[in-house]
Every structure is written in structure tokens, then in C-alpha cells.
Amino acid sequence: MIPREVLQKIRRIQIRTSHLADNLLAGQYHSAFKGRGVEFEEVRPYRIGDDVRAIDWNVTARSGEPFVKLFREERQLTVTLLVDLSASQGLGTHWQTKRELIAELGATIAYSAMKNNDKIALTLFTDGIEKAIPPRSGSRHVLRVIRELLYCQPMGHGTDITTALEHLNRTAKRRSVAFLVSDFQDRGYEKALKVARRKHDVIPIVVTDQREFELPDVGLLELVDSETGEIAMIDTSSNRQRRLYAERAREIATTRDQLFKRLRMDPIYVSTGDDFVDPLRKFFHQRECRR
Structure with a gap:
């Protein structure tokens, strides 16, 4: 039985994200992604300005008399959400956790896909595959996606992006648009990402929180790695300790971003407490211009 507060949260997210898909992102999603191809529809008389x-x-x-062929885009796509539910998604130093942000973001993408009659699949992963929902369309299916994003209780704690990408390559029957949503606190997934990139349109969405890059000055602090359980004591009153912490976080982010650049991928960056609509809209616009 799903708790009442979770049902209320699902309803709030449904209302907000459906509105975003209808009003703020209307048309941009459709323009950003190509259909599977084009098919002949009819012929009509040639008009001045038509392509000869x-x-x-x-x-x-x-x-x-001259006639021209008309074609229509075979539109329906499969959109796959590959969502990281590792323990680090519970971090949130603003009014929301990373997981709550992921739920709203995923719901917005799902509603945008639904409005364009595309199918939506969902794969939830940690250090293993937690749940996989095959592609379907319709509002009831989107509601299920939102419910799982919010309510699924993962068994694992770590992050294994390679496993998620291999599952995508193994189960997706045709090319899909795959949003890989994670904080990317993992290593060794470059090969799997290269393979998936050749078969699918993979779009990384990097989810972060301010505290992953910056520590407040609050004296001696015990930090626990939520994925490994490792404990570290840090004196946050030390400028050197805070600087080393920030430098380490930047090094990890730089290595990740250099990988995306080598693979010619266009990541989307979102952070807790910030509006994710502008990064999404900017991404859709860039894709549309590139087309």
C-alpha cells in the first residue's frame, strides 16, 4: 500500500510536470528528436517554391502537369529513462533531494514524450537493475513511471552505470532516445557508454547538489559515504581541507565531462534547488538547431 503522502506527492508532480510539457516545452521536444524515418503520403500539383x-x-x-511527392515523418519513438537510484540520490541540502529532482525531471520528459505519442520505458538501477518497465504510451503508464521514480525502494546502494547500459543494449529492440540520469559517481563505464552511443541516442543528465562541491565552515564533521559506508572526519574550519574537498570534486567532474566531449555527447546539468526547465529547454533548442 502506497502511503498517502507519496500519493499526494505523485499528484503534485503530475500536475506540475504535465503543465510544463504542455506550455513551456510544447513543440521543442518534438523538434529536437527525429522520428524513425519518413514514408510516402500522397502527391499534389507542383507549386512555385517546391523542391524540384x-x-x-x-x-x-x-x-x-508537374506533381510533387509528399512525405510524413514516421514519428513514434521509444524514450528510455535510465535512472540511478543509488543511495547518493538521497542527498539534498536545499528544499529537495536529488531523487525528488530526478522524479520531476523524469516525469516532465515522460509527459513530453506522451504528448508526442512516443513510448516511454523506465529502467531503475543501483549496483544492479532494480526495476525495468517496458515501453508503453498513455497517461496511466506515465503515472506508473512517476510512482516508481518516487516510491521504488532499491535493494542496492552503489552505482553501476555499465550494468544499466548493458541492460539497455540487451533489451531495447530498436534504436531509442535514452536519458541516462545519474550523479555519475562511478568509474569504468566508458566502454559501455561507447557501445550504447553507437546503438542509441544517449543523453546524459548530470544531477548534482551544492554540498558535493562545497563544504560549509561548521568545524569537525563526520562524513559517511552513503554508497560504500566509508567514514571520514574533516575539519571544515580548515581552509585547506575545504579546498582539497572542492578540488577533488572538480577533478571527478572534469574527467566525466571530458569523456562526454570525446564521445560527442551533449549532457544536461541540473542541480537541487534550481529550476531544471531552462537546461531542458536549452538542450531541446540546441538539438533543433543542429537538425
Whole structure:
């Protein structure tokens, strides 16, 4: 039985994200992603300004007047959300945790896909696959996606991006648009990402929190790694300790971003407490311009 407060949260997210998909991101999602191809629809008389390469010479020869072929995009795509539910997603030093941010972000993408009649699949992972929901369309399916994003209780604690990508390659029957949503606190996933990149349109979404890069000056602090359980004592009143902490975080982020650059991937960066709509809108716009 899902607790009442979770049902209320699902309802709030449903209302907010459906509104975002309808109003703020309307049209941009459709323009950002290509369909699987085009198929012939009909012919019509040639008009001034039409591309001469579209002329149907057989019909033109029979009728004695120029006709052009019309095509329509075979639109329906499969959008896969690969979502990291490792223990580090519980961090949140603003009014929301990383997991809550991921739920809203994932719901917005799912509703945007639904409005365009695309199918949505969901894979939740930690250091293993926690749950996999096959692609379907419709509002009831999106509600299930939101419920799982919020309510799924993972068995694992760590992060294994390689396992998630291998699962995608093994189960996806055709090319899909795959949003890989994680804080990317993992190593050794470069090879799996390269393989998935060749088969699918993989889009990394990097979820962060301010405290991963900056410690407050609060004296002696015991830090526990939520994924490994490792404990470390840090004197946050020491400028050197805070600087080393920040430098280590930047090194990890730089290594990750250099990998994305080598693979010519366009990541989306979101952070707790910040609006994720602008990064999404900017990404969709860049994709549309590139098309």
C-alpha cells in the first residue's frame, strides 16, 4: 500500500510536470528528436517554391502537369529513462533531494514524450537493475513511471552505470532516445557508454547538489559515504581541507565531462534547488538547431 503522502506527492508532480510539457516545452521536444524515418503520403500539383527534387516524374508524365511527392515523418519513438537510484540520490541540502529532482525531471520528459505519442520505458538501477518497465504510451503508464521514480525502494546502494547500459543494449529492440540520469559517481563505464552511443541516442543528465562541491565552515564533521559506508572526519574550519574537498570534486567532474566531449555527447546539468526547465529547454533548442 502506497502511503498517502507519496500519493499526494505523485499528484503534485503530475500536475506540475504535465503543465510544463504542455506550455513551456510544447513543440521543442518534438523538434529536437527525429522520428524513425519518413514514408510516402500522397502527391499534389507542383507549386512555385517546391523542391524540384520532390517531383514525381511518373505522375507528371501521365498527367502532363508537374506533381510533387509528399512525405510524413514516421514519428513514434521509444524514450528510455535510465535512472540511478543509488543511495547518493538521497542527498539534498536545499528544499529537495536529488531523487525528488530526478522524479520531476523524469516525469516532465515522460509527459513530453506522451504528448508526442512516443513510448516511454523506465529502467531503475543501483549496483544492479532494480526495476525495468517496458515501453508503453498513455497517461496511466506515465503515472506508473512517476510512482516508481518516487516510491521504488532499491535493494542496492552503489552505482553501476555499465550494468544499466548493458541492460539497455540487451533489451531495447530498436534504436531509442535514452536519458541516462545519474550523479555519475562511478568509474569504468566508458566502454559501455561507447557501445550504447553507437546503438542509441544517449543523453546524459548530470544531477548534482551544492554540498558535493562545497563544504560549509561548521568545524569537525563526520562524513559517511552513503554508497560504500566509508567514514571520514574533516575539519571544515580548515581552509585547506575545504579546498582539497572542492578540488577533488572538480577533478571527478572534469574527467566525466571530458569523456562526454570525446564521445560527442551533449549532457544536461541540473542541480537541487534550481529550476531544471531552462537546461531542458536549452538542450531541446540546441538539438533543433543542429537538425
